[in-house]
Amino acid sequence: SLIQQAGCLCVYLFFKNGISNGTLYKKTFIEHFEQAPMYVAVLTFLGFGVGTIFGYLRDFMRAWGLEKRNVATEREQQKDFVPLYQDFENFYTRNLYMRIRDNWNRPICSVPGPQFDLMERVTDDYNWTFRFTGRTIKNVINMGSYNYLGFAETDVNALKTVTIELQKYGTGICSTRQEMGTLDKHVELEKLVAKFLGVEDAMVFGMGFATNSMNIPALVGKGCLILSDELNHTSLVLGARLSGATIRIFKHNNMQSLEKLLRDAIIYGQPRSHRAWRKIIILVEGIYSMEGSIVRLPEIVSLKKKYKAYLYLDEAHSIGAVGATGRGVVEYFGMSPDDVDVLMGTFTKSFGAAGGYIAGKKDLVDFLRTHSHSAVYATSMCPPVAEQIIRAMKCLMGQDGTTQGKVRQLGKNTRYFRRRLHEMGFIIYGNDDSPVVPLLLYMPGKIGAFARRMLEKNIGVVVVGFPATPITESRARFCVSAAHTREMLDTVSTADVLLKLTSDAKEVGRSCVSVTLNLNNSFLHLFF
């Protein structure tokens, strides 16, 4: 059956992402995207269908006054204005999301380390309003925060320099980079980032999301072509839209699709006028946070060199988390940072701070210093946060005397956790080396049930459903951290709720139990 499984895996890998060019990779590239059996898809649609029917029923009851309306309403004086929201737009929010709303926006009251404290929150009216009981749930295992290297800590020694800088600089800047907002701290940080990544120069920005949405429009404009991966983050999509360039989407991590688009673009030029494109830029991410897959960088770089396109790599999740010394996917594949034209990343995930950077050749960074929207109109990064990044980077580079343990520990934890879940027969997506582990749940009823039961067992997980993921592929997403101990990972993977509630492709018997349980949950919740 192992051979069968391996065979299935290869077949699905083949079909999902096209034939991979194995010669460009220095080590084996294994990604899993197992398909669920047909009955699971059918039951998922059934679950959503039942939810929708009940949604219509409840809307009907609310419209005719048979049921109390819990939503906030428009002012009396403005009742004859054009309605701000279409009823239909909010159907999903009102009827499906509202039932399981307690699994998101959970407030915490401690540092988001490997364990945290949650504020206990109850609802008296089925999630329309919440109230805090005043108690805290202590030492919940944190599988949801992006704390890959464990830099979210409150150890006094570790934060010594941050404390000093906070006392010296305060918290605000009150100016933009080009006016009076460039501090010596920013210059120091930019030099360090450039050294860390092995490039000529770098520029830092105050917010990771804004780094994408404000710099892509500065780099490309009308008459340019953007080739963007199907599953790119909202910030990349927004930046691409704001730029005014033409956007074409290629299938996720599929090199055939990308090559075809490149060839068609160069051969046929712009639509209708057939003029040549001014430039072509490929937008990809290092690790995709919903799939856990790693970008096929060697193949993309060879394509980009062949067709003279430019590559913009968003390493939000991968910087610090993959690669032997935490330099990101470029190091993971053993390539040189000169191969990527624009290296972008954020400091929120692996460095436990906030903000983003763009690094590359000096010409690129000089251009961004003069033409980036963020440099002219938005406040610069605040100094204590900059100091946190500096100390985290120095630790990763081994400059402060401590050894390189964190990245290795993260790698070990990732491999261990994935292997455990895989041995138990769960459907996990993504690359073996990615610390983002999506575990497929499929059915809508399980989304709420899984998160609630795990919280009862003192484990905090993140669940995602439609519209962040395709409608049949709801999932729970675990983020492994270097700060997790082996005991914590064992607790999470053997939580018996996992055994009862998640779909299991191998044993039909187990699945039947899970299916029945799921239907029970759905029916129970539908009446509230």
Added chain:
Amino acid sequence: WESFLPSQVLVQPVQLICLYAPAYHLILEGILILWIIRLLFSKTYKLQERSDLTPKEKEELIEEWQPEPLVPPVPKDHPALNYNVVSGPPTHIITVNGKECINFASFNFLGLLDNEKVKSAAQASLKKYGVGTCGPRGFYGTFDVHLELEERLAKFMRTEEAIIYSYGFATIASAIPAYSKRGDIVFVDEAACFAIQKGLQASRSNIKLFKHNDMADLERLLKEQETEDQKNPRKARVTRRFIVVEGLYMNTGDVCPLPELIKLKYKYKVRIFLEESLSFGVLGEHGRGITEHFGINIDDIDLISANMENSLASIGGFCCGRSFIIDHQRLSGQGYCFSASLPPLLAAAAIEALNIMEDNPDIFQTLRAKCERIHELLQGISGLKVVGESFSPALHLQLEESCGSRENDVKLLKRVVDYCMNSGIALTQARYLEKEEKCLPPPSIRVVVTVEQTEQELDKAASLLKEAAQSVLN
């Protein structure tokens, strides 16, 4: 049963037809059938002619194509490349490029940047929470500090609810597209800041610009829209309309005529979005902004958006208003849902700053007095004119007569700024992206007033500017 066999069913009627139909009819039918068969089997004809290129030609095209360089070269003497580097905190006395000056360039209106209480609140938060939040609001990135800050802001502004963003620019740029979609209409002032322009661009709505602070122009546009609506009432019933204005304009330093806007709002049924980045913590008796300044009921404004980077000396922004409006952003504000939340130490600093604002309402009076003083002192400088209201803490000094080209104007103003910097007053020119702005303001020097500046310092700044203008412009 036998008469229902397929052969019988088909053959008999055909035989009947052939017997009774006239000959020309049969021939016509036959030709039509043959034509249909030919059409079915002929090659499809595409309207868009794609020239059939041979593979060799395709390879040649791929070889020949040369893209533009990724970025155009930037001249080495571009003003933005020779930026000011501040050593140490940008407080009242600031060290720019190695020289100590009095700070007239940072938007630190209430002087809270180096306030000890604010710093100690931030330190306490650092000890408890660390630096970053490691997640967006939906996935364990909501801390009790964020909830507390939102409550405090809502209470301070006397609205039902407030929502926090982790970056000032992203606040209004995410709020507008959350409500206004393709097909909706937005009336916006010409002098709106860049963040508003980006928010409007992201929303893909119809944008109608009206002349700066010109209510007659706005009314004309609204009337035109009304006549359009009468032509198509069904579409008008679902088209949302908004007016976006700023409380205190960053580009011109004056206020919007809010009472007239409220009248227009109810007359033409348009919603108002107010951007209060500069007026929050400045205008009004208690610093509540332009609604307090004009004495208007805050529920009349649909959405107030402000950033915490000016008066509150922190980072981030917030929107406040009724729950009906604000709650929507928790699922559709892109900068809220898809971005990490505000670091807790910055939220704690903002809470402490709010405490200080509530406990000392007389700082607003002090600030206003200083603004009036400098406004008066700067009048009568030959060659430079003051642009902005007398109570606005962020003024512009523009050239009375332009030299001809924008580049030369900028160079001239730079010489004035350098003169002042060398004598101990830190000033900066207002920076814009020339190609991206819809209505580019003329080049100017930004003068920022804070409560920490003493009267002597204000006098010194004014006299230095007079001297600089004399020596450079005359």
